[in-house]
Amino acid sequence: MKIGELKQGAKAQVVGYCDRTDCVMRLQEMGLTLGTEFQVTKIAPLGDPIEICFRCQRLVVRGKECDGIEIEPMVAEQ
Amino acid sequence: MTATPIVRTVLHTVALVGNPNAGKTSLFNALTGSQQKVANYPGVTVERAVGRLRGNTPGAAIEVVDVPGLYSTNAVSVDEQVAAEEIRGAAGPALDLLVFVADVTNLERSLYFFSQVADLGQPMIVALTMTDALAKQGGSVNIEALSQALGTVVVSVISHKGVGLEDLKSAILTALEQKPVPPPVGKEPGSKVEISTDERYKWAQEVRETSVLEGPPHRSTTEKIDAILTHRVFGLAIFVGVMYGLFQSIYTLAAPMMDGIEWLIGQLGDAVSPSIEGIPWLQSLVVDGLIGGVGSALVFLPQILILFFFIAALEGTGYLARSAFLMDRLLGWCGLSGRAFIPLLSSFACAIPGIMAARVMPDARSRLATIIIAPLMSCSARLPVYILLIGAFIEPRFGPGWAGFTLFAMHFVGLIIAIPIVLILNRNVLKMKRLPFIMELPRYQWPKWRDVWLSMFLRGKVFLQTAGTIIVLMSVVMWALLYFPRDIEGEARAKREYSAKNADFRERVSEDKYLQQVHVEQSYLGRIGKGIEPVFAPAGFDWRLSTAILCAFPAREVVVSSIGILFSLGSDAEEKDLQSALSSSTWPDGRPLFTPWTAVGFMVFFALCCQCMSTLATVRRETNSWKWPLFMFVYMTGLAYVAAVAIHRVSLLFG
Numbered sequence: 001m002k003i004g005e006l007k008q009g010a011k012a013q014v015v016g017y018c019d020r021t022d023c024v025m026r027l028q029e030m031g032l033t034l035g036t037e038f039q040v041t042k043i044a045p046l047g048d049p050i051e052i053c054f055r056c057q058r059l060v061v062r063g064k065e066c067d068g069i070e071i072e073p074m075v076a077e078q
Numbered sequence: 079m080t081a082t083p084i085v086r087t088v089l090h091t092v093a094l095v096g097n098p099n100a101g102k103t104s105l106f107n108a109l110t111g112s113q114q115k116v117a118n119y120p121g122v123t124v125e126r127a128v129g130r131l132r133g134n135t136p137g138a139a140i141e142v143v144d145v146p147g148l149y150s151t152n153a154v155s156v157d158e159q160v161a162a163e164e165i166r167g168a169a170g171p172a173l174d175l176l177v178f179v180a181d182v183t184n185l186e187r188s189l190y191f192f193s194q195v196a197d198l199g200q201p202m203i204v205a206l207t208m209t210d211a212l213a214k215q216g217g218s219v220n221i222e223a224l225s226q227a228l229g230t231v232v233v234s235v236i237s238h239k240g241v242g243l244e245d246l247k248s249a250i251l252t253a254l255e256q257k258p259v260p261p262p263v264g265k266e267p268g269s270k271v272e273i274s275t276d277e278r279y280k281w282a283q284e285v286r287e288t289s290v291l292e293g294p295p296h297r298s299t300t301e302k303i304d305a306i307l308t309h310r311v312f313g314l315a316i317f318v319g320v321m322y323g324l325f326q327s328i329y330t331l332a333a334p335m336m337d338g339i340e341w342l343i344g345q346l347g348d349a350v351s352p353s354i355e356g357i358p359w360l361q362s363l364v365v366d367g368l369i370g371g372v373g374s375a376l377v378f379l380p381q382i383l384i385l386f387f388f389i390a391a392l393e394g395t396g397y398l399a400r401s402a403f404l405m406d407r408l409l410g411w412c413g414l415s416g417r418a419f420i421p422l423l424s425s426f427a428c429a430i431p432g433i434m435a436a437r438v439m440p441d442a443r444s445r446l447a448t449i450i451i452a453p454l455m456s457c458s459a460r461l462p463v464y465i466l467l468i469g470a471f472i473e474p475r476f477g478p479g480w481a482g483f484t485l486f487a488m489h490f491v492g493l494i495i496a497i498p499i500v501l502i503l504n505r506n507v508l509k510m511k512r513l514p515f516i517m518e519l520p521r522y523q524w525p526k527w528r529d530v531w532l533s534m535f536l537r538g539k540v541f542l543q544t545a546g547t548i549i550v551l552m553s554v555v556m557w558a559l560l561y562f563p564r565d566i567e568g569e570a571r572a573k574r575e576y577s578a579k580n581a582d583f584r585e586r587v588s589e590d591k592y593l594q595q596v597h598v599e600q601s602y603l604g605r606i607g608k609g610i611e612p613v614f615a616p617a618g619f620d621w622r623l624s625t626a627i628l629c630a631f632p633a634r635e636v637v638v639s640s641i642g643i644l645f646s647l648g649s650d651a652e653e654k655d656l657q658s659a660l661s662s663s664t665w666p667d668g669r670p671l672f673t674p675w676t677a678v679g680f681m682v683f684f685a686l687c688c689q690c691m692s693t694l695a696t697v698r699r700e701t702n703s704w705k706w707p708l709f710m711f712v713y714m715t716g717l718a719y720v721a722a723v724a725i726h727r728v729s730l731l732f733g
Contacts, residue, residue, distance in 0.1 A: 022154050023514030029150040030516065031187050033276045041301075045310040046407035049416075051519060055186050060403050060517040062410065 001071050003050065004063025006040045012071040013037050019068030027066065031055040037074065090140045090254050091172075092131070094205075095165055095195060096179030097188055098147030098440070099520050101207035101237060103127075105179055106144040107532050108237040109247075114532070116540055118702040119164075123442055124157035126164070133247060138254065143173070149187070151194045155513045157442050166198060175253050176202040177246075182219050182234075183208045183521075185290055189282035190275070192228065193263035197272070201257040203231040203249055210236050211521060216293025224289035230260040238526040300396075300522045307400055317404050320397070321423055324388050328381050328427045329458065335380035343373030362561055363554070371553025374633050375546035378430045378692060382541055383534050385424050385431040389438060390533035392420075394525030398438065399517055406515070412497055413504035415439060415515055418448040425455035426489070429693045430545075433700055434537060441513035447503050449700060450710055453693050454492035454499070456685055459634035463684050464488050466638055470657035471677035484678070491685045495717065541696070548695035556632045556691070559603040572596040591648040598643050603628055617683065617722035618676045618729075620665060630689045637684070675729030679722040687718035 006012055014036050017024055031054060032038065038054035049062045096102050106114075110129025119126050124146050131140035146161040153159040167173055178195060180188035195202065209219060225232040233249050235242035263281055264273045306312050347365040354361045392398040398417075406416030417439045425432030432452045439445040464485055473481040576584070576592050587595075598604045607625025614624040622644040629640035642651035645659045663671045688694065694707040701707070 021514070022511070023516065025152075026149065026154060026514045026516055028275050029152065029190065031190065031279060033279050042304070042308055044308070044403055044407060045314055046404075048407050048410075049403060049515070049517075051308075051403065055184075057184050057187060058519040060399070060406075060515075060519060062406070062515050065514060 001073060002063070003040070003052065003061070003066040003069060003071055004048075006050075006071070006073065008040055008043045011037060011039045011074045013074055014069060015072045016070035017068055018070055021065070021068045023061070023065040024068035027059075027061065027069065030059065031057070032069070088138050090138055090174040091143060092140055092175045092177055092250055092254075093143040093145050093165065093173045094179055095145050095176050096147060097149055097181065097184070097191060099518050100147065100179045100181040100184070100188060102147060102179045103144060104237040104526055104529055105205060105207065105235060106142060107529055108235075108240065108243055110142050112532060112535060114536060116536055119157075119160040121702070122156050122160055123437075123445065123700065123702050124160060125437075131247065131250070133244075135247070135251060138251070140250065140254070148191065150191060151198075155442055155511055157440075158513070165195060167200065173200070175250065175257075176200055177250065178202055178204045180204055180206050181208045182206050182212050182290065183215075185286045186279060186282040189228075189285055190278050193278045193281060196228075196260045197262045197264045199259055199262065201253060201259050203233070203253050203258065204228060205242075205246055206232055206234045207237065209234045210239075210241075211523075212290070212293075215296075215298070218291045220289045220291075224285065227285045227288060228260055230258050238528065298521075303522050304400070304519075307397070308403060313400075313404060317401055320392075320401070321419070324385075324420070325423055325427065327388065328384050328424055328431065332380035332384055332427075336377050339376050339379070340373060343369060343376070359561065359564070363557065366561075367554045367557030368550065370557070371550040371632075372546075374553055374692065375542060375549040378428065378541065379538055381424075381428050382431045382434060383538055385435055386534045386537045387530060389420065389435055390530040391525045393438070394523070394530055396520045396522045399519050402517060403519065410515070412500045413444065414448060414500060415441065415444045416517075418444065421448050421452060422455055425452040425457060428457050428459070429453040429455065429690070430541075430696045433693065433696050434541065436700065441515070443504075443508050443510050443512045446508055446701065446706065447500055449697060450503060450706065450713075451496040451499055453688055453690065453710065453714065454496045454686065456489045456492050457634070459690070460488075460684055462635055462638045464681055466641070466653060466656060467660075467677040467681055469653065470660050471672055471674045474661075475674060484681075488681055488685055491682060495686065499713075499717075540699070544699040545692070545695040548698060549692050552691045552695065553632055556603075559606075560598065560601050560629070562602060563600070564597070568600060569593070572600075587646045588648075591643075591646050594643050594648060595646045598625065598629075598640075614722075616726065617679055617719065618673075618726040619680065619683075619722070620671055622663075623671075623680060627683070627687070627689060630684075631691050633692070634684075634690050637689075673729060675725060679725040679729070682725060683718045683722040685718075686714060686721055688714035 001012070003012070014032055014034055016034070017028070036054050038052050040050055041053045041058065042051040044050070049060045051058055051060050094102050094106055106127065106129065109131055111132050114127050114129040116125050116127045118124070127144040129142050131142050143164070145164050146157065148158055148161050151162050151165070153162045165176065176195065178192055180192060192204070206219065206221070206224070212219060219234070221232050221234055231249050231253065233242055233246045235246050237243070264278060265271060307316060347369045350369065351361060351365050354364060389398065392401070401419065402416030404416065405419040409416055409418050418436070420438065421432045421435040424435055429452050432455065433449050436445045436448045436452065439448065468481050468484050472484050572593055573589070576589050604625050607628050608621040610624050611621040626637050626640040626644055630637035638656070639649040641660070642649050642656055645656070645663060647655055647659055660672055665671055688711045694711060697707040697710055698704055
């Protein structure tokens with residue numbers, strides 16, 4: 001699954017990288033490493049970009065530019 | 079060298095290094111005060127700020143460099159590359175010490191970059207920022223444990239409150255002597271094999287866990303504010319309100335200040351004028367060329383200062399990033415970014431502050447694209463031309479409805495044209511690597527007024543020093559083109575011609591105004607205008623209109639007074655007289671000069687052309703090269719010409 005397909009509030013985990021674009025490499029360097037859990041905290045009113053939260057930081061990314069990251073949604077804990 | 083004994087001082091260079099938004103610039107401002115010098119790195123548009131360390135530093139002069147923020151030493155863009163090279167010491171003078179600025183609330187990411195910099199093996203100490211924000215969240219940090227884990231000195235600082243600054247200064251002084259080199263993280267000394275990003279983050283996480291105690295998880299104030307400010311409905315409504323306030327301020331708040339500057343410049347001219355009365359050309363050079371030129375640079379200051387006040391305040395609070403978050407979709411599809419909104423919006427007041435505001439974009443490519451289209455937005459200096467021509471040719475024939483529509487359309491023409499231009503720019507012209515769009519949403523906080531004030535002050539200073547100088551030089555050149563050649567003989571001839579005119583003409587046009595007109599006609603600029611008449615003929619403009627366009631180069635609004643002079647009404651003609659003069663003027667063969675279509679063509683030409691030397695001077699400063707202002711001038715003038723000719727041709731078809 002891709003980051004852009006997640007709904008607002010969804011949590012997910014990075015499971016792989018299928019396209020090592022500049023954006024993907026940079027996100028990895030900013031801490032979105034393999035296995036990192038993150039949450040989609042907000043989707044902009046016009047549908048894109050997306051705000052994601054991991055390692056105590058909140059970043060805004062464009063859904064399309066993150067297509068190189070494979071993710072797996074996590075089931076809600078409670 | 080002077081003979082007087084001077085205290086021997088050693089010059090040291092200390093660089094502040096760290097992630098963007100880590101509080102680097104705030105710390106830099108606190109360490110250096112207003113004694114900063116800002117200049118572009120060679121060949122790129124990113125700036126390097128340098129300042130002297132304030133306070134007592136016995137025996138040493140310490141220069142502090144604010145290196146642009148980086149996430150990694152692996153540079154993606156050219157801007158990042160120059161910053162990374164500076165840290166490596168590959169560019170320019172070697173650095174004596176790195177002060178790594180680490181944000182304690184975002185410690186893992188800071189430490190990732192720290193681990194890369196540590197591998198370079200340079201003397202480095204750490205300044206830990208945002209400890210106050212951590213404390214507010216109920217967390218704490220063990221500085222000693224962190225210092226031990228990193229293998230170097232760590233000093234906690236709260237820049238805007240001045241907390242820890244003295245400790246940091248003395249740590250810098252000690253470190254300059256002892257040169258503490260933290261142990262490399264990612265590789266064995268001497269080995270070339272580096273560990274992976276994942277492993278670096280594992281290390282960073284361990285370090286954080288041993289040194290930082292986080293507060294209990296809770297919904298932060300920032301999240302609560304964001305629930306409103308980036309809300310689907312309220313968020314957009316508030317955004318529109320904020321932007322309206324910003325635009326109104328640069329549009330109306332600046333106006334009285336600009337009038338004030340113009341008045342002062344006028345007073346200065348009047349004061350200086352009598353002392354050099356004996357030499358007319360010198361008097362005109364000083365008053366019209368030099369003082370007038372300084373005035374045309376100074377007049378932009380209010381708008382620049384107001385806009386940068388807003389930008390610095392919005393950036394300081396964290397709202398700037400939110401506004402980009404809201405607008406990114408709207409601008410992103412054609413290759414711009416959400417951050418282009420404020421520069422483009424301000425360009426509707428004036429392109430100069432708009433172009434300068436483009437530096438809120440970290441990506442050089444979208445910054446350039448924004449700069450290049452900014453002058454297409456219809457600035458307030460074009461308004462007098464629209465009003466003059468619409469009043470003369472649209473309103474009397476088609477009524478106020480169409481007049482209003484035309485005025486509205488004129489403001490949209492540039493915006494519409496800008497879209498294909500950006501698409502072409504991105505596809506065919508701008509080839510540099512694009513920085514991925516990854517934007518941090520920082521915590522909301524009150525703006526730090528010192529940072530806001532310094533940002534305003536520096537932007538004003540940089541504008542006057544670089545663009546201002548070019549503006550004054552160009553003003554003098556334009557003055558010379560408009561003043562010379564001037565001889566007694568020509569003047570006498572014009573006077574004779576005037577007295578030979580019939581009484582009716584002399585009734586209409588005073589001798590003064592006639593001489594003014596003849597003089598512009600005879601000047602080099604007037605000759606150029608006449609020379610290029612055939613070029614403008616396909617657009618339906620005669621030499622007077624083409625000369626008026628040329629005269630507008632120092633400032634667009636001058637076009638109205640130039641039209642006044644060229645249509646023998648003097649530079650301060652009433653709008654009514656000007657409008658009737660325009661509608662009654664003809665080609666030599668008796669055809670009317672203006673049809674409504676010619677008026678529209680002239681307005682569209684004026685909306686699209688780049689007849690504004692201050693814009694070009696600002697683009698020169700902001701892009702650090704003459705290539706882009708030249709490109710801008712050529713493409714905009716070409717566009718304007720093609721549009722004006724097309725409008726004229728179409729109007730001929732329909733009679």
